[in-house]
Amino acid sequence: MDPITHLMTGAVLARSGFNRKAAYATLAMTLAAEAPDLDTLWSIRGPIAAFQHHRGWTHAFLGLPLEAAVVVGAVYLFHRWRLRRNKPTKHSAPLRWGLLYGFALIALLSHLLLDWTNNYGLRPFFPFNPHWYAGSLVFIFEPVIFGLLLIALIAPALFGLINSEVGARKAAFRGRDWAIAALIAIVALWGWRAVEQRQAIQLALNSQDFGSDPGSVPILHVYAEPYPANPFRWQVIVDTPDFYQLAAVDTFANTVATNPHSDIFYKPAETAATLAAKQSWLGHVYLDWSKLPLVTQSDTDPITGAITVTFRDLRFMYDTSFMQGREDPPLSGTVTLDSAHRVTRIKMDGHVQH
Template sequence: MDNLTHSLVGALMGQAGLKRRTGLAMPALIIGANIPDIDAACFLWLQGVQHLAFRRGITHGPIAWVLLPLLLAGGLWWFDRWQARRGKRPAGRLPVRFGWLYALSLIGTLSHPLFDWFNSYGIRLLEPFSSRWFYGDILFIIDPWLLLMLGAGVWASLRREKRGGAWRHPAWLAMVAITLYICMNWAITRDAARLASLDMDITHTIANPAMLDPRKRDLIWVGREGRHVAIPGFAGPTEDRLVTQPMGDAWLPSCDLAEAARRDSQVAAFLFWSRVPFVARDGDGSLFLRDARFADPRAVSRFQVELPPGTCTQFFGQ
């Protein structure tokens, strides 16, 4: 998910009562909820689409779940002692207990891979022990309704706390609402994916969440002779509302992507990340490798790599 969502998740857990466990609890929860994204530093040394193969891996896996909270808790504990030595420690701050600080850093950190798993971008939950990608296909990467519930819960809790009321209640209510919302989206994804049972030559179905309408899914039918997507977004079990079309221009089995990957590290990185690759041609005949999950014209430029000429030998419509 986006980092605003992760931050609000950490803040909401704090407003649910966890921030009273130790001093600096809120920084532990909020920073912990974002800290696996330190892998974004890879943009400093990786070129092109190579970041797709690096991100959501080692810093999102089991070793990082233990070490990153430890580093965060240690840093916050040192910061508290440093402020105290300088006489700058806020008088109202609760005593800092390292055990609780580590526990809250761990809770915040674990919330990050959980919410990243909810979308279709993918996450390597077992890295470095396994490079397998996991996908929840439950929420869009930036879900405005989830952001609204998170923000409302944090705002209402802080407002009530300022007035001396039961400030934990709004946060808990928001957490229940968010849980129900996630469960609803899981059920929609599951039901939409059942279209794989239609009488078509399909290996499996991906129900990709839409951005603004949680009822809809872009159905990507992974077939043996290419990729097919249902357009517009599926909003119910009415088969006559589906319009299918091939994704891309090339018949994928005719494309020697393995050889292209050996020749070009950019292609290799893209294929490692891609879940539903397809090949498209532009006006001058150049071939581009893309992914059906991110085929929107507004995003496709960030999720494509050019293929060497002659990679594919057969094209649709020829």
């Protein structure tokens, strides 16, 4: 999920009751809810390094205890700084550092859960099990979840202003009911989307629009990828031995729309160029992550003999309000090879790896 959603999730979790148990709970849980994304610092070493390490050990169960310790340690240093600066140290809740550590772990787990629900996925058992897991229930940025969290954070302040106008006493802890309601609504949304996802897959399986002869085409897997906001709209990918076929499924109208001319992607045969590209740094990282890779090569340059091999993931090859998946698929990479099939350039999402 996006960083703002993670941060707001930590704050809403704290307001659901944890902030009543230990001082600095809101600060610690907000920081911890976003802490795993510190792996984006690998982007300093280039786009492939960032891609390789994103959602690695910082998103694994093994790394959470250390991350919780770092977060609580940072909060402790902040507390000591306030004491040295003679800042007010009165707290509405008692100082309980051990309890705060447990709350940070809960916030860190919320990060893993949110990332699992989208279609990028994560590796929670890394490094012992490098397998990627993705629920594909919601889009990487989900406006409905964002809105629920934002309301839970803003509404108590707005109602607090109204109460202050009428002279009501200001509560020490505000927004608990709003926070709990928002969290329940998010869980309900996931459940609703899981039902719609299964229905989308079933509609695709029952459709007679796949392949030139549907009865003779064995289906290996069927995947349903989410659109933002609309729980009834899904991009379904049917995986067969020879090709992938995409379809737009509407579970509300019970319709499956696919075009055999533009929605079928045949699995290309291996060539010396694609095999060499798959042995590159990008190739190893991409094929480790991608669930539905499409690896294609360009025509050979008649002057230099260079060939460009493109890596795309079919899970993201559809258009939304946030991306143009057909024209410019996100999370795509290219490997350029010379006439001897040696790697001369690697790019990820349009950025060259130096």
